[in-house]
Amino acid sequence: MVSGARIALLTGAIAMGIAFIIGLTLGAIAGYWGDDRLRLRRGQVWLLLPGVVLAWFYAGAAPAFFAGNSAAWARGGIALISFGTVLACFAGIGKLLARWSFFAKPVRIPADLVIMRLSEVFSSIPGLLAIIAFAAMLRDQSQTLWAMTALIGAFSWPGVALFVRAELLRIREMDYVTAARGMGLSEWRILIRHALPNAMRPAYTIFAFGVAGAILLEASLSFLGYGDHTLLGATWGSLLQNARSSPQLWWISLPRGLAICLTILALHAIGESWSE
Secondary structure (H helix, E strand, O other), rough: HHHHHHHHHHHHHHHHHHHHHHHHHHHHHHHOOOOOOOOOEEHHHHHHHHHHHHHHHHHHHHHHHHOOOOOOHHHHHHHHHHHHHHHHHHHHHHHHHHHOOOOOEEEEEHHHHHHHHHHHHHOOOOHHHHHHHHHHHHHOOOHHHHHHHHHHOOHHHHHHHOOOOOOHHHHHHHHHHHHHHOOOOHHHHHHHHHHHOOOOOHHHHHOOOOOHHHHHHHHHHHHHHOOOOOOOOOHHHHHHHHHHOOOOHHHHHHHHHHHHHHHHHHHHHHHHHHHH
């Protein structure tokens, strides 16, 4: 029971940590800059598009070349490093290119429109079915638990992004943000140091509710037979799956079901307390 609780809280926290980072970043960009405030140099924009494509390609190819059959977290770390390195190289070249007058012309980026359409795409995809489809394609079943955790986080970010965006749409028009602009502070500094900290309160609430949802989703996937049950120990979902063979032994399945229910209720209570 203790092992199941540890795994449930660990996977839920990691999944929502991934969703929190993605949603906070995209929601802050969409809410603070909107569709008319974010401007980049023409050279940066022209190199950013192929940079994202190549960064995505190398992020998928680098783990197989450098990590081989290493753990999922090592392959994921190498993929993130590869993606960031390639994108940073293209961004640096774009800055150098922007020194020429033709490539220095500012281009308006509709950040809010793009990010909101992207969140609608992710929200329209049935998360449970998509995660099952991805998990079924994994050859290394010993790493399925971590892959499912990352996928749960990847499909859970739109809620965080929408709340952060809504808060920043309000905060960016407040007097202290206008005063910071009048003092000559850069937009990035105003966002990180002044605007974003005041928009975090609803994000904390979503984090608590999201951990509860991630735990429930992970238990459902483990109950259906996905995930490695020997990597950290037996999960609540796998224990409930094993109890199906003996439905008359209610004392085997009832404690696990109650543990899931009480954990979800406790996290919802924590989220409601943070929202007050």
